[in-house]
Amino acid sequence: xxxxxxxxxxxxxxxxxxxYVIQERPLVDWFEILTENYFVGGGKPKYYLHxxxxxxxxxxxxxxxxxxxxxxLNTDYLKQLRALVAEIEPEWISDHLCWTTVNHINxxxxxxxxxxxxxxxxxxxxxxxxxxxxxxxxLLENPSSYLDFNHADMSEVEFLSEVANQADCxxxxxxxxxxxxxxxHGFCAEQYLEAIDPKRVRQFHLAGHSDYxxxxxxxxxxxxxxxxxxxxxxxxxxxxxxxxxxxxxGNIPVFEELHxxxxxxxxxxxxxxxxxxxPKPENLVLHA
Amino acid sequence: MPKALQALEQAFLDxxxxxxxxxxxxxxxxxxxxxxxxxxxxxxNAYKMxxxxxxxxxxxxxxxYLGDELFEAMVDGYxxxxxxxxxxxxxxxxxxxxxxxxxxxxxxxxxxAEFANFERLLLDVFDALxxxxxxxxxxxxxxxxxxxxxxxxxxxxxxxFAAEWNSVESWQCLRAGVSPGAANSQPExxxxxxxxxxxxxxxxxxxxxxxxxxxxIVHGDDFANMCELLTQWHTExxxxxxxxxxxxxxxxxxxIAIV
Ligand SMILES: [Fe+2]
Numbered sequence: 001x002x003x004x005x006x007x008x009x010x011x012x013x014x015x016x017x018x019x020y021v022i023q024e025r026p027l028v029d030w031f032e033i034l035t036e037n038y039f040v041g042g043g044k045p046k047y048y049l050h051x052x053x054x055x056x057x058x059x060x061x062x063x064x065x066x067x068x069x070x071x072x073l074n075t076d077y078l079k080q081l082r083a084l085v086a087e088i089e090p091e092w093i094s095d096h097l098c099w100t101t102v103n104h105i106n107x108x109x110x111x112x113x114x115x116x117x118x119x120x121x122x123x124x125x126x127x128x129x130x131x132x133x134x135x136x137x138x139l140l141e142n143p144s145s146y147l148d149f150n151h152a153d154m155s156e157v158e159f160l161s162e163v164a165n166q167a168d169c170x171x172x173x174x175x176x177x178x179x180x181x182x183x184x185h186g187f188c189a190e191q192y193l194e195a196i197d198p199k200r201v202r203q204f205h206l207a208g209h210s211d212y213x214x215x216x217x218x219x220x221x222x223x224x225x226x227x228x229x230x231x232x233x234x235x236x237x238x239x240x241x242x243x244x245x246x247x248x249x250g251n252i253p254v255f256e257e258l259h260x261x262x263x264x265x266x267x268x269x270x271x272x273x274x275x276x277x278x279p280k281p282e283n284l285v286l287h288a
Numbered sequence: 289m290p291k292a293l294q295a296l297e298q299a300f301l302d303x304x305x306x307x308x309x310x311x312x313x314x315x316x317x318x319x320x321x322x323x324x325x326x327x328x329x330x331x332x333n334a335y336k337m338x339x340x341x342x343x344x345x346x347x348x349x350x351x352x353y354l355g356d357e358l359f360e361a362m363v364d365g366y367x368x369x370x371x372x373x374x375x376x377x378x379x380x381x382x383x384x385x386x387x388x389x390x391x392x393x394x395x396x397x398x399x400x401a402e403f404a405n406f407e408r409l410l411l412d413v414f415d416a417l418x419x420x421x422x423x424x425x426x427x428x429x430x431x432x433x434x435x436x437x438x439x440x441x442x443x444x445x446x447x448x449f450a451a452e453w454n455s456v457e458s459w460q461c462l463r464a465g466v467s468p469g470a471a472n473s474q475p476e477x478x479x480x481x482x483x484x485x486x487x488x489x490x491x492x493x494x495x496x497x498x499x500x501x502x503x504x505i506v507h508g509d510d511f512a513n514m515c516e517l518l519t520q521w522h523t524e525x526x527x528x529x530x531x532x533x534x535x536x537x538x539x540x541x542x543x544i545a546i547v
Contacts, residue, residue: 036376041444042418044487064375070294077375102297106372107304108338108380109331114296114315122290147327149296150317184327186320214321217330 005202007057007091007281009266010245011258018048020255025055028259029281030091032245035062038088039080053088057281059203059243060085060093061172067126067140068099068113078133085134092202094139094172097123097160114149115159120166127167139170139202144177144209144218148185156181157195164200171196173242174205175232176218183216189231198239206232206265207247221250223261229268236272241279244269303328304335305371339367342377347384347407349462354400358393365391378411399453399471406455406479409447413481413489416445421485421541427534430546436512440505440537441545445483448502449491450476456493485541497521498533 008029013021020026031052038049052058064077085093098110113119131137142160154162164171173196182189208222224232224246235242244265248258266278296315303312309328316324340363344351351359366387372380385408388394389401421443430438449456456479458468478499481491494502497518504514511530518526537543 039376040378040415043414043416043445043483046418047487068293070290070297074375099297102294102301104373105301105305106374107301107335108342108372108377109334111297111300111331114293116292118290119293122293146322146330147324148317148319149315151292151315152317184320184322185317215326215330 006241006279007243008278009262010243011262012245012247013052014248014252016252017255022048022051026255026259028056030057030059032059032061035060035081035084036064038084058088058090060088060090062093062095063110064100065095065130066100067095067097068119068123069101071101071104073126073129078130082134092139094141094203096143097140097163098143110143112143112145112147115152115154115156117153120159120162123163124166127163127169131169137169139172141172141174141205142177144180146184146215157192161196170202171200172203172205173201173235175235176205176207176209176228179228179231180209180216180218190234193235193238201239201242204235204242204244205247206244219250220247233268233272236269241273304332307332336367339380342380343384346378346381346411347404349459350404350407352462353403353458353468362394378415382408397471399455402451402453402455403459406449406459409449409481410489413445413447413483416483419443419544422538422543422545424535424538427538427546436510438511438546439508440543441547442505443482443542443544446542447481448499449479449481451479452476482540482542501533
């Protein structure tokens with residue numbers, strides 16, 4: 001039914017919830033951390049992270065790999081990443097299928113790639129270099145985007161699948177991003193899901209967005225909307241049991257509210273897969 | 289080198305830096321319900337918004353001190369003048385004190401650069417490496433005859449700040465929700481910033497003798513030199529004054545080694 005990498009239901013670890021998580025130890029199967037927040041020398045972020053790590057599996061999610069950039073790979077960044085991986089021993093690490101810097105100027109945004117053969121060869125070779133450097137496979141997330149280029153050789157989902165196959169990496173499928181981009185570019189979200197090989201998908205993101213009618217912006221500051229829940233259901237039918245988490249970065253509510261939203265995901269998962277209970281994660285090592 | 293990809297990425301960035309849609313629009317597909325202009329504008333808005341937020345987050349009270357209009361003018365000027373060359377948005381604002389010092393209309397008010405500098409140091413205190421502080425017990429164990437040649441190592445979070453304006457006092461007023469009043473130049477005041485044993489950033493004022501003393505520690509002076517230095521302010525009680533300061537620094541977690 002599920003592979004041994006299934007972790008269950010997680011949440012993004014966010015600063016306002018540090019104390020709650022450590023004191024109350026809520027029933028959450030795992031936490032996702034924002035990698036770059038822990039590149040600081042020490043102090044509070046590191047202290048809390050180690051406390052949380054003692055009790056929960058962790059996955060690391062980065063925004064600065066800039067895998068599609070034509071700048072050389074940032075070796076300082078990769079070294080910091082490798083050191084944090086050694087320190088935290090995450091279940092896996094992820095970043096985005098996008099580019100961030102050009103000519104050493106950082107846009108600090110997850111910018112879209114042109115889905116060309118040239119870009120594909122470039123990204124594949126960079127993923128391979130990163131995986132060799134880190135000594136492990138990575139997950140790449142489908143980005144949300146607001147524009148598409150007019151000289152593409154393939155669709156985003158074809159590009160993403162080819163990157164995963166050729167570079168032998170995994171996919172973090174953001175269900176909300178598929179929805180957001182499908183609205184912005186007018187493609188069919190379900191066909192996108194169905195075009196992806198389930199063996200490549202290790203994690204789902206769910207999140208809220210801002211709907212402006214003619215376009216949708218991926219703001220992570222709302223609850224998950226009904227359309228995204230229904231796309232999640234379809235994703236479960238196609239992919240089976242995939243570790244699922246909810247991202248919330250703005251307008252962050254009390255922890256209990258996110259926890260309740262996560263319970264909704266768990267409920268939908270059990271219903272859709274016709275299960276009585278969530279499969280137990282295997283091979284987990286806690287960091288006590 | 290993937291030439292077409294490189295050219296496209298450069299065009300995208302040039303568009304973000306200049307806001308000129310003609311640079312990128314020819315590459316953008318007409319799809320979905322929004323116009324190419326709208327699609328481009330979304331990225332341009334996000335670009336500026338992100339840096340605005342970074343400035344606001346890193347300098348939590350500077351915006352209040354400047355007021356909305358000057359804050360927006362600062363953001364506009366800084367974003368254009370300082371494209372980010374950093375991985376972290378935390379570092380992105382590191383040129384802000386210099387920007388305020390060197391650019392009108394901010395340069396006419398030297399307190400602004402000083403205020404921003406103080407907030408920068410608070411960030412550095414928060415982000416500094418961890419290190420284990422020594423206790424008063426550790427120092428009691430040291431043989432008295434070694435004292436004159438001993439040196440201190442400070443916690444990586446310790447920072448010194450000298451102010452010529454009432455910048456820190458104004459910061460404290462805003463923090464307390466009180467109007468800071470007018471900017472005034474004043475005799476130099478000295479501030480000590482560090483991360484306390486409970487991992488909170490702290491700061492306090494200090495006198496000229498303590499400021500000189502901590503500069504001497506940073507410089508690598510030994511205890512004998514530091515007592516000598518203190519005689520400028522404390523003719524007879526220099527060693528007593530030194531021990532008092534030492535006790536204070538150690539009990540606040542500012543010392544990590546005596547070597
Ligand atoms: Fe995501």
